[in-house]
Amino acid sequence: MKRVAPAVGLLALALLGMLLALLAHDAPLAPTMARGWLQADALSALTMIVLGAQGLVAWVRDPRRCWPTLAAAWLFGAAAVMGHLGLMAGLLLLGGAVLAAQTGARSALVSTCGACLGLVVLGVTGGAWHYGAPGAGAGLNSLSFALLLAGALGAAGAHRMVQGRVPADTPLAAVAGLTTLLRLFSLGPWNLGWLFAALVVGGATALWAAWQAAAAPPAHVAAWLGLYFSGLVMVGAGLGSGAGVTLAGYALLTWPVVRLGLVRPDGPRWPLWLLTGAVPLSAPFVAAWLAVAAAVAGGLTLLAALLWVAALLVVVAVGRFAVQDDALTPLPPLPLRGEGEARHGVLMGAAAMLSVALGVGAPLVVLGLGPLVAQLQGGLTPFGAISLWPWAGLVALNAAQQPVATLPSLALIVLMGMLAALCWVALRLVALWGRRNG
Amino acid sequence: MGELLGALGLAWPRLLLYPGGLFALCASWLLARWLAWCAGRPAPPFSRPALVDIIDVVPPLAVLALLPLTPAARFPYGIDLLVALGLLEWPALRATMGHAPERNELARAYGPLVLAALAMAEGAGGMGLTGLLRWPTAWPLQALLLGGAGLWLWALPRVLAETPHGLAWRLRALGLLLVGSLPLVGALAASANSLPVALADWLIPPMVYLSLAFVLGGALRVRRSRG
Numbered sequence: 001m002k003r004v005a006p007a008v009g010l011l012a013l014a015l016l017g018m019l020l021a022l023l024a025h026d027a028p029l030a031p032t033m034a035r036g037w038l039q040a041d042a043l044s045a046l047t048m049i050v051l052g053a054q055g056l057v058a059w060v061r062d063p064r065r066c067w068p069t070l071a072a073a074w075l076f077g078a079a080a081v082m083g084h085l086g087l088m089a090g091l092l093l094l095g096g097a098v099l100a101a102q103t104g105a106r107s108a109l110v111s112t113c114g115a116c117l118g119l120v121v122l123g124v125t126g127g128a129w130h131y132g133a134p135g136a137g138a139g140l141n142s143l144s145f146a147l148l149l150a151g152a153l154g155a156a157g158a159h160r161m162v163q164g165r166v167p168a169d170t171p172l173a174a175v176a177g178l179t180t181l182l183r184l185f186s187l188g189p190w191n192l193g194w195l196f197a198a199l200v201v202g203g204a205t206a207l208w209a210a211w212q213a214a215a216a217p218p219a220h221v222a223a224w225l226g227l228y229f230s231g232l233v234m235v236g237a238g239l240g241s242g243a244g245v246t247l248a249g250y251a252l253l254t255w256p257v258v259r260l261g262l263v264r265p266d267g268p269r270w271p272l273w274l275l276t277g278a279v280p281l282s283a284p285f286v287a288a289w290l291a292v293a294a295a296v297a298g299g300l301t302l303l304a305a306l307l308w309v310a311a312l313l314v315v316v317a318v319g320r321f322a323v324q325d326d327a328l329t330p331l332p333p334l335p336l337r338g339e340g341e342a343r344h345g346v347l348m349g350a351a352a353m354l355s356v357a358l359g360v361g362a363p364l365v366v367l368g369l370g371p372l373v374a375q376l377q378g379g380l381t382p383f384g385a386i387s388l389w390p391w392a393g394l395v396a397l398n399a400a401q402q403p404v405a406t407l408p409s410l411a412l413i414v415l416m417g418m419l420a421a422l423c424w425v426a427l428r429l430v431a432l433w434g435r436r437n438g
Numbered sequence: 439m440g441e442l443l444g445a446l447g448l449a450w451p452r453l454l455l456y457p458g459g460l461f462a463l464c465a466s467w468l469l470a471r472w473l474a475w476c477a478g479r480p481a482p483p484f485s486r487p488a489l490v491d492i493i494d495v496v497p498p499l500a501v502l503a504l505l506p507l508t509p510a511a512r513f514p515y516g517i518d519l520l521v522a523l524g525l526l527e528w529p530a531l532r533a534t535m536g537h538a539p540e541r542n543e544l545a546r547a548y549g550p551l552v553l554a555a556l557a558m559a560e561g562a563g564g565m566g567l568t569g570l571l572r573w574p575t576a577w578p579l580q581a582l583l584l585g586g587a588g589l590w591l592w593a594l595p596r597v598l599a600e601t602p603h604g605l606a607w608r609l610r611a612l613g614l615l616l617v618g619s620l621p622l623v624g625a626l627a628a629s630a631n632s633l634p635v636a637l638a639d640w641l642i643p644p645m646v647y648l649s650l651a652f653v654l655g656g657a658l659r660v661r662r663s664r665g
Contacts, residue, residue, distance in 0.1 A: 214541045278531040280497060280524050292520050296565055301556045308520065308552045309545065315531060316539055323535040391442040392515045404564035408515035414446055416500050419453060423492045423499075430486060 006066035007059045013077050014052025020081075021045035025371050028132070030083065036130035039083030042371040043186070046249055047080035047179040053256035054171040060347060061263055068102035069172065071095075076176040083130050085123040089116035092176055096155075099173055108173040111154025115180050118147030122187075137188030145194050148184065149201065149234075152177035156230035157223070158205050161212070169223040171259065175252065178233045182248060185240075185379030195240045195381075202234025203306050206291075210310035213317035221317055222262040228314060229255040232291055235307065242373045243294035243384035243396055249369040250290055254283045254358060261351030262318070263344060271345075271352035272322035278315045281409050283358035288314070290386065293396035293405035297384030362409060363388050445514050449503070456510050457616070458503030466608035469651055473598065473611065476655035478662050482603040494532065494606035497525035501613045506568040506620070508639040518565035519555040519617070526613040529606035530597075550593035557586030558621060570620035573628035580625075587621040591650065594618065595657040615654065619646045 020040055023029055028041035055073040059066045075095035082088040096112025099105070123129040126139020153159065155177030157167025181198075184190065190198075206228050213224035229251045236248030261275040277284030288311030295304035358365060366386055373380070382399050389395045393409035452458055470482050487495065501522050504513060517525075534544075555565070561583030562569040574580055594614055601607045626642045633641070 211541060214544075276531075278524075278528065278535075280521065280528065285524060289520055293518075293565070296556070296559055301560050304559075305552050305556050308556075309549065312544060312548055312552075313541060316535070316541070316544060319531065319535040320539075323532075389515075391439050398564075402564065403566060404559070405518045405520065406516055406566050407521055408517060411442060411446070411515040412500060412517070412521075414442070415449070415453075415503070416496050418446070419458075419496050419499055419503065420492055422453065423487075423495060424489070427487060427489060427492070434486070 003063045003066075006070040007056060007063070009070045010052050010055035010059060010066075010073055012052075013055065013073055014049050017045045017048030017050075017052060017077070020048060021368070021371070024375075028375055030132055034083070036083045036132055037087065038081055039130075039132045040081040041186070041375045042369075043179060043182060043376065044080040046252065046369075046372060047175065048077045050175050050179075050252045050256065051077050051080075051172060053253075054175060054259070057256050057260045057263075058171075060260065065102065068098050072098045072102070072172050076172060079176065080179060083132050085119045085129050085131055088180075089119040092116050092119075092180065095176060096173060099170055103168070103170060105168040105170055107154055107157065107159065107168055108170045111151045111177060112173060113151075114147050114154060115151030115177055118144045118151060119180070121147060131183070131187055140184065140187050140190075142194070145184065145190070146197075148177075148181050149194075149198060152181045152230075152234065153201060153205070156205070157227055158201075158230070161205070161208055161227060166216070166220045167209075167223050167227045169226060171226055171255065174226065174230050178230060178237075178248070178252070181234070181237055182245070182376070185237075185245070185376040187379065189379045189381070190240055195238050198234050198238030198240075199300070199303060200238075202231045202236075202238050203303050204231075206231025206235060207306050207310045207313075210313035210317065214313040216317070218321065221321075222259050225258055225262070225314065225317065226255060228310065229258070229287075231310075232287065232307075235291060235303070236294065239294050239298050239300075239384060240379075240381045241294065241298055241384035242377070242380055242382075243290070243297050243386045245373050245376055245380065246366055246369050246386040247287075247290045247294045249372055250358075250362075250365060251287050253365065254287045254355075257283055257351055257354045257358060258318075261348050261355065263347050263351075269322045271348035272318055274352035274355045276315050276319040276322060277311055278319055281356075281359045281362075281413065283355040284311075284314060284318075286359045286362045286407070286409075287311075289394075289405070289407050290396075293386070293407075294384050297396045297398045297404050299383065299398070360409060360413065362407070363394055366394060441514070448511060449513055452503045452510055452513060457505045457507045458499055462499060462502040462609060462612060463605075465647075466605075466612040469612050469615065470603070470608040472651060472655050473658055476658040476662070477599065478659075482608070485603075487605050491605060494529040494604070495609065497528040498606060498609040498613050501525045502609060502616070504567075505613075505616055506571060507616070507623075507643055509636075516566055516568045518567065519559060520565060522567060522613070522617055523551065523555065526610050526617075529604075529610055530601070533602070547593075547597055550589055551597065554586045554589035554593060554618075557582050557589060559586075561586055562621070567617065567620060570617075571624040571627070573624045583621045584625065587618055590618040591615075591654070592657075594654060595661050598654075599658065599661060615650055616647065619643075619650050622646050622650070 030039045051073045058069045072095045079088045079091035093116045096109045100109035121144040122139040128136040155173040160167045209227035232251035233248040236244040291307040292304045385397045392411045394407045395403045396405040398404045559565040561579045
């Protein structure tokens with residue numbers, strides 16, 4: 001029972017996030033009783049859902065030490081619904097301290113300190129501590145932005161990448177840091193320098209993490225892929241468009257699914273194929289498509305090329321486990337409840353199914369992320385949007401509302417189904433004919 | 439929903455005859471034989487595909503069926519370059535994983551293809567395959583589109599050399615060649631104003647495919663003679 005309780009708490013956080021997503025679908029919630037101290041919108045809901053999901057994955061990996069994870073997830077989740085910058089900073093700091101005490105990773109504390117400092121500078125400079133207040137955007141300056149970006153980078157583990165070491169696997173802190181960075185769009189538009197900085201840093205992080213993941217030993221792949229997804233979220237923020245925010249939201253949702261599937265990279269193989277990004281219409285493939293399409297819609301072709309190459313490297317990072325495992329160092333068994341290959345298989349199968357659901361249901365996911373884009377619209381540029389293609393899939397539009405990339409996922413599925421049926425019939429006919437002619 | 443079902447109902451000629459179906463099977467077979475002869479490899483043996491091969495065959499076949507080639511009827515749900523490359527490379531990626539590929543090897547093979555795809559996208563104003571057939575009016579865009587197509591075709595000998603035999607691989611080779619040919623078809627169609635449209639639709643594409651197949655064969659022969 002003791003082991004299950006944290007999972008129940010984390011599930012409750014994710015469910016609360018889903019409820020909030022429903023309630024804040026049309027407009028952000030700011031109860032008049034709370035006088036601006038509480039403010040919840042679609043970004044808060046997404047943060048809570050992703051924190052809950054990441055916490056549950058951490059629980060699956062190691063159910064014995066999950067109380068601090070639960071506490072940190074709830075603290076970061078509470079920070080996401082705070083309308084007061086000081087309170088938000090305090091809760092983030094507390095969450096970072098809990099994580100640092102649990103994992104011994106000081107980077108979680110230091111990076112959340114950076115983000116907190118950024119929020120405090122924001123409040124002090126602007127003079128308005130409630131970010132929903134009319135003049136709150138006045139506090140946006142380069143110092144606060146740099147601190148928040150550095151905080152997000154540190155929480156994602158990018159500083160260890162620079163040192164040539166494997167990034168610390170602290171996804172909760174990374175999610176908190178990245179969503180706090182996205183929160184800046186609620187205050188107002190970013191200047192071009194900030195967008196450029198986020199793009200460069202995010203693109204470099206995603207590419208370098210994918211490059212390292214493609215040759216990393218099995219135990220380190222999940223950490224490198226986490227950094228890759230963090231890079232994608234930063235790129236989404238740097239694009240500063242509707243397409244960028246959609247990319248950031250989708251990458252945040254895909255990350256825990258891939259992490260769940262990599263609980264045991266040398267386990268059964270077929271689920272890994274659905275997590276590689278090589279299979280069209282799996283979640284990592286759609287994430288890669290969104291990244292490239294958002295960059296092309298923003299007119300950033302070079303960035304699109306880098307993100308495309310990074311996506312190919314990610315295919316190798318996971319795909320090599322799907323094919324062979326002899327040359328790889330076997331992992332020590334993870335302390336899962338009811339140990340055994342069967343349990344690993346079930347977890348990886350669940351991750352694969354979730355990946356397919358996110359990929360095939362991408363139009364629904366993008367529909368769900370609609371309020372997120374709409375509510376941050378005040379800070380976004382018009383250079384790119386991901387739009388639904390009714391009964392067909394997704395389409396990326398540029399600033400002139402012209403389609404620049406198309407992913408007719410539903411049409412493709414039906415078409416490939418028809419082709420598979422035709423091939424099957426043809427092969428059966430050929431076999432029958434062959435048998436009849438001896 | 440009705441629109442999708444209607445479009446799929448009208449897609450049968452694409453799936454069965456042209457550009458997928460019979461055309462894809464015959465043209466890919468001829469191309470594979472020609473390329474094998476140029477590369478000095480034994481001709482691919484005729485083998486009956488097994489049921490499991492459907493997993494590898496369907497994605498490249500879907501790309502071929504969706505190519506915006508004239509004179510096939512227009513299909514409203516076109517794909518873009520990333521999806522096309524992802525589907526065409528599915529059999530290759532599945533096979534490549536078997537020997538834990540080097541990152542450099544991967545970057546050398548796909549780097550030029552990715553750059554070429556994005557140069558074409560920049561020239562055409564979007565990644566959609568249908569857009570590659572529209573010849574832009576400004577010369578820098580024309581240069582980008584043609585340069586991208588040239589880079590794509592230049593990268594193909596490396597990608598297509600030493601590939602195993604099999605229906606999925608043959609379809610992949612044909613698909614990669616046809617995607618690279620789209621800007622050339624568009625350029626020729628724009629410059630052949632004097633030809634009646636119906637005649638140009640029937641004449642230009644086969645001419646471009648045949649020329650490119652010859653050029654690709656020549657490139658493979660040169661590659662072989664260099665050792």
